[in-house]
Amino acid sequence: MYELDVNVTVNGRIFKRRIQPRLLLSDFIRHEIGLTGTHVGCESGVCGACTLLLDGLATRSCCTLAVQADGRIVETVESLGRLNNLSPLQRAFWEKHGLQCGYCTPGMLMLITELLRENPNPDRETIRLRLNDNICRCTGYEDIVSSVERAVELMGVERVVG
Amino acid sequence: MAEAGKVHSPPLGRQKERPDQRLSVIGTRMLRKEDPRFLVGRGRFVDDIALPNMAHAAVLRSPHAHARIKSIDTAAAQALPGVLAVITGEEAAKQTGPLPCFANPPVEQRCIALGKVRHVGEPVVLVVADTRYLAEDAIELINVEYEPLPAVSDMIDAINSIGDAVLHPERSKDNIAEHRTYMFGPVEYEFGRAAHVIKRHLRWARSGGQPLETCGAVASFDEGSGNFTIYVNSSMYNYIGFTIAAVLKVASHQVNLVPVDAGGSFGSKLFLHKIAVLSAVGARVAGRPVKYIEDRIDNITACDGHGSDRSYDVELALDANHRMTALRYRVVDDYGAYFQFGLGTHGNGFSQTVGPYKIRAVGAEIYAVFTNKCQQGACRGFGSEVTNFMIERVVDAAVEELRLDPIKFRRDNFIKPEEFPYQIPTGNLYDSGNYPAALDLALKMLDYDGWREKQQMARTQGRYVGIGVASCQEKGVFSATEFWMLNRAPGFALTSSPESASVKIDATGKAVISLHAPCWGNSPETVAAMVLAEQLTMDPADIRVTYSDTDHGLPGTGPGGSRYTVMVTGAVAGAARILKEKLKRVASHMLEAGSHDLEFRNGKVGVKGASGVEVSIAEVATQAHFFRLSLPDDPDLSSGLDASYTYDHPLATLPKSDSDFGIFYPIMGHMCHMPVVEVDAKTGQVSFLDYVAVHDCGTMINPMTVDGHVRGGTAQGIGTALLEQFQYDPNGQLLQTSLQDYLMPRIGNLPPQVRIGHVVTPSPYTEYGVKGAGEGGRMVAPPAVVSAIEDALGPLGVRIDTLPVTPARLRALIREAEARKNAVR
Numbered sequence: 001m002y003e004l005d006v007n008v009t010v011n012g013r014i015f016k017r018r019i020q021p022r023l024l025l026s027d028f029i030r031h032e033i034g035l036t037g038t039h040v041g042c043e044s045g046v047c048g049a050c051t052l053l054l055d056g057l058a059t060r061s062c063c064t065l066a067v068q069a070d071g072r073i074v075e076t077v078e079s080l081g082r083l084n085n086l087s088p089l090q091r092a093f094w095e096k097h098g099l100q101c102g103y104c105t106p107g108m109l110m111l112i113t114e115l116l117r118e119n120p121n122p123d124r125e126t127i128r129l130r131l132n133d134n135i136c137r138c139t140g141y142e143d144i145v146s147s148v149e150r151a152v153e154l155m156g157v158e159r160v161v162g
Numbered sequence: 163m164a165e166a167g168k169v170h171s172p173p174l175g176r177q178k179e180r181p182d183q184r185l186s187v188i189g190t191r192m193l194r195k196e197d198p199r200f201l202v203g204r205g206r207f208v209d210d211i212a213l214p215n216m217a218h219a220a221v222l223r224s225p226h227a228h229a230r231i232k233s234i235d236t237a238a239a240q241a242l243p244g245v246l247a248v249i250t251g252e253e254a255a256k257q258t259g260p261l262p263c264f265a266n267p268p269v270e271q272r273c274i275a276l277g278k279v280r281h282v283g284e285p286v287v288l289v290v291a292d293t294r295y296l297a298e299d300a301i302e303l304i305n306v307e308y309e310p311l312p313a314v315s316d317m318i319d320a321i322n323s324i325g326d327a328v329l330h331p332e333r334s335k336d337n338i339a340e341h342r343t344y345m346f347g348p349v350e351y352e353f354g355r356a357a358h359v360i361k362r363h364l365r366w367a368r369s370g371g372q373p374l375e376t377c378g379a380v381a382s383f384d385e386g387s388g389n390f391t392i393y394v395n396s397s398m399y400n401y402i403g404f405t406i407a408a409v410l411k412v413a414s415h416q417v418n419l420v421p422v423d424a425g426g427s428f429g430s431k432l433f434l435h436k437i438a439v440l441s442a443v444g445a446r447v448a449g450r451p452v453k454y455i456e457d458r459i460d461n462i463t464a465c466d467g468h469g470s471d472r473s474y475d476v477e478l479a480l481d482a483n484h485r486m487t488a489l490r491y492r493v494v495d496d497y498g499a500y501f502q503f504g505l506g507t508h509g510n511g512f513s514q515t516v517g518p519y520k521i522r523a524v525g526a527e528i529y530a531v532f533t534n535k536c537q538q539g540a541c542r543g544f545g546s547e548v549t550n551f552m553i554e555r556v557v558d559a560a561v562e563e564l565r566l567d568p569i570k571f572r573r574d575n576f577i578k579p580e581e582f583p584y585q586i587p588t589g590n591l592y593d594s595g596n597y598p599a600a601l602d603l604a605l606k607m608l609d610y611d612g613w614r615e616k617q618q619m620a621r622t623q624g625r626y627v628g629i630g631v632a633s634c635q636e637k638g639v640f641s642a643t644e645f646w647m648l649n650r651a652p653g654f655a656l657t658s659s660p661e662s663a664s665v666k667i668d669a670t671g672k673a674v675i676s677l678h679a680p681c682w683g684n685s686p687e688t689v690a691a692m693v694l695a696e697q698l699t700m701d702p703a704d705i706r707v708t709y710s711d712t713d714h715g716l717p718g719t720g721p722g723g724s725r726y727t728v729m730v731t732g733a734v735a736g737a738a739r740i741l742k743e744k745l746k747r748v749a750s751h752m753l754e755a756g757s758h759d760l761e762f763r764n765g766k767v768g769v770k771g772a773s774g775v776e777v778s779i780a781e782v783a784t785q786a787h788f789f790r791l792s793l794p795d796d797p798d799l800s801s802g803l804d805a806s807y808t809y810d811h812p813l814a815t816l817p818k819s820d821s822d823f824g825i826f827y828p829i830m831g832h833m834c835h836m837p838v839v840e841v842d843a844k845t846g847q848v849s850f851l852d853y854v855a856v857h858d859c860g861t862m863i864n865p866m867t868v869d870g871h872v873r874g875g876t877a878q879g880i881g882t883a884l885l886e887q888f889q890y891d892p893n894g895q896l897l898q899t900s901l902q903d904y905l906m907p908r909i910g911n912l913p914p915q916v917r918i919g920h921v922v923t924p925s926p927y928t929e930y931g932v933k934g935a936g937e938g939g940r941m942v943a944p945p946a947v948v949s950a951i952e953d954a955l956g957p958l959g960v961r962i963d964t965l966p967v968t969p970a971r972l973r974a975l976i977r978e979a980e981a982r983k984n985a986v987r
Contacts, residue, residue: 022295037202039374040209042374078203081202083198094194094198095193100870101373102200102205103205103207109201128909135906141908141912143870
């Protein structure tokens with residue numbers, strides 16, 4: 001089948017691959033590059049588990065072709081903190097029990113990463129409105145809202161101290 | 163026959179860890195051990211498994227609800243470059259037997275349909291190819307000739323099906339999978355002398371767990387040994403995993419089932435047989451490891467895990483003092499095309515079929531029917547969530563018809579705190595409870611009287627505000643008897659449902675706990691680490707938790723039936739007791755003190771009353787591992803520091819008869835939910851103004867994770883009440899085959915806050931008094947929410963008998979009610 005060369009920057013590294021035009025970005029990220037933190041839930045853009053940032057915009061990678069990411073910048077959950085150095089957002093999700101099974105979590109983290117870049121001090125209603133984009137089947141969302149509020153707090157402290 | 167009432171000489175339990183002791187780790191809101199890996203995107207879900215040379219499978223699904231397979235032309239698919247295997251039902255049947263089934267007589271289900279398809283989505287051909295994309299290309303090239311058969315979509319039609327409409331003619335001449343009648347206590351007598359009989363017809367819609375991760379497996383077949391290795395996001399692999407080997411026609415020790423993190427289950431991954439077998443068959447035929455991950459359509463149409471789908475006619479008998487005396491119901495349950503757990507979901511309901519009330523007699527007539535739909539599996543509550551809905555709906559009906567106070571009526575009928583342990587008419591025991599305390603706490607937290615005033619004000623403004631109440635049970639810790647006790651002939655009448663833990667403390671004093679069932683998104687690592695830390699006064703950071711595959715697994719039944727925390731706690735505490743003995747024996751030599759004079763404190767073993775005379779667990783561990791010659795020549799002091807313990811059900815008895823099932827689900831939790839809703843009568847939209855959820859799950863290991871379960875379960879219950887439904891049209895076509903159509907709650911559908919309260923009534927039978935908490939939210943929210951909506955629309959006289967209460971359904975009810983009113987005028 002016809003193939004194309006793409007050049008995608010993922011979490012700061014450039015990946016050159018020859019791929020079929022039909023390859024989904026979610027599959028490209030998960031199986032071509034091996035970053036399995038991005039999860040696939042519904043394959044129809046409804047649940048948001050596959051959310052990553054494409055040129056800074058929260059994007060459903062299950063409904064995006066990998067070729068559409070050619071020459072663009074992708075950020076996934078793996079770009080956030082590390083195990084022993086969690087980012088404030090990750091730390092906040094841990095502290096406030098913002099996850100249970102962990103499957104929707106990477107998508108949630110990237111969705112909120114976008115929000116907090118736009119607006120470092122969102123109020124509760126703004127957070128709730130944004131969270132309406134993604135589905136979590138475990139938590140009932142309330143602890144996710146608290147997690148985001150806690151992240152705002154932690155990031156505020158980081159800005160002041162840091 | 164089991165006489166309902168307080169049990170005066172209750173069974174002796176095996177509780178060793180008393181609930182009233184001082185605890186330092188248990189009861190804290192310790193952050194979860196599971197979280198960091200998920201937060202950095204390094205969970206290990208089944209689709210994250212990649213084996214060298216791995217191929218990929220896809221399934222051709224049946225487009226028909228019911229049809230004979232006349233012929234399958236796979237030539238073009240076989241010829242497509244990159245395709246490794248194209249496997250039809252006939253080919254699969256050469257290599258595999260029927261899938262496991264707990265019903266007796268069983269119902270034959272094949273991993274790939276053989277001769278006939280019985281529901282939309284049923285696998286017809288499995289294709290293995292170099293990539294998933296290619297496998298799906300190949301599927302497009304397969305030509306199947308079907309001869310359509312009459313589709314059965316309606317559960318009442320199913321009762322009367324004949325001829326070609328019968329799904330399993332080799333098993334029965336009709337589509338009645340089972341028809342049983344049970345009488346517990348003097349049902350006829352109580353109805354005969356009742357002052358009031360309240361009747362309702364209720365309809366609980368088919369929904370499903372629908373975790374965000376679908377089911378999947380990665381299998382490899384080793385030609386050198388003849389062994390399979392199967393990674394699968396199933397539970398129960400260390401319980402009934404051997405049945406997978408039987409299906410594959412190999413010995414049980416030739417299949418190693420390897421657990422992975424599951425991206426949610428809610429029951430739907432209780433025991434995944436079809437997925438594991440499909441991937442294994444693919445691997446054996448293709449000669450390469452094979453990954454098969456359901457896509458969302460596969461999962462929705464063929465996951466073998468739809469929830470209950472029931473129609474009830476229920477009657478409640480009351481005496482002149484408005485005391486509930488007896489309950490009887492006729493229920494038709496649409497099980498779909500197969501019958502993997504038999505009537506298990508109704509047996510489950512018998513564990514708490516009187517709710518929290520002193521009902522003396524229960525009669526049940528159950529029709530289980532086959533239709534051309536995905537079969538039922540487990541779904542958070544395993545049928546008891548529907549029993550709760552039935553009870554609370556008929557209780558609310560009594561409130562409405564007899565103009566009673568919903569709070570007082572419930573309270574007057576509660577089993578009293580001093581009446582435990584309490585035997586219900588089915589023979590099951592409620593170990594403990596304090597229902598008035600939960601009700602009182604909920605009333606206080608909600609400011610019930612305040613909301614009643616606000617409701618009155620709202621009504622004067624033409625607003626429809628309603629306050630709901632539901633008081634429900636959460637049965638915890640099933641006994642295996644529930645799998646077969648409703649079978650006519652028991653079949654394989656197993657009675658064990660154990661859980662094991664293995665603990666190893668290495669030479670430096672760090673501990674690894676192996677569990678023998680998977681992580682489902684609950685918190686088994688957190689629970690296990692907290693219990694061991696409590697027992698050994700260790701730092702939980704020094705404890706890691708892993709999950710054994712079947713090669714290394716001890717008996718483990720896994721999460722389900724609100725049992726895992728209770729059972730893991732029992733297993734870890736048991737293993738810790740063995741370890742403590744050994745630690746003390748070694749330390750007694752190091753400290754030259756008697757073993758009985760030693761205690762555990764701050765990660766050390768020390769002499770009681772002598773501060774500073776102590777050795778750390780790490781020092782003892784080094785001694786135990788490496789300095790055998792420093793210890794006495796005692797054969798019981800072999801090197802190393804490890805222990806395994808298998809914890810059996812804390813309290814169960816055998817069924818005595820069809821009118822006394824014995825004790826099979828005794829660790830009884832309780833919930834009282836009070837939602838406040840507002841209904842927009844013009845649009846039928848329901849929104850939440852407040853929500854109070856009081857739960858009693860006994861001693862809480864970790865209140866933070868309990869609250870998480872309460873919130874998540876409540877959200878799911880609200881989904882069940884308002885949104886979720888799998889509907890099949892008259893031709894057996896499923897109308898919701900994506901998450902665009904199958905609506906699950908988003909944050910905007912839910913209360914702004916679920917305010918949680920706890921009443922703690924420890925179990926006298928489990929370690930530390932822990933009870934289950936995983937299912938409670940979904941088991942009480944549906945009747946609570948419906949009660950609130952009905953209360954809101956009280957002025958219009960709207961009655962709600964059918965779920966889900968979608969805006970369209972609610973608008974129809976409001977229109978009917980308004981028409982009735984106008985007609986009266």
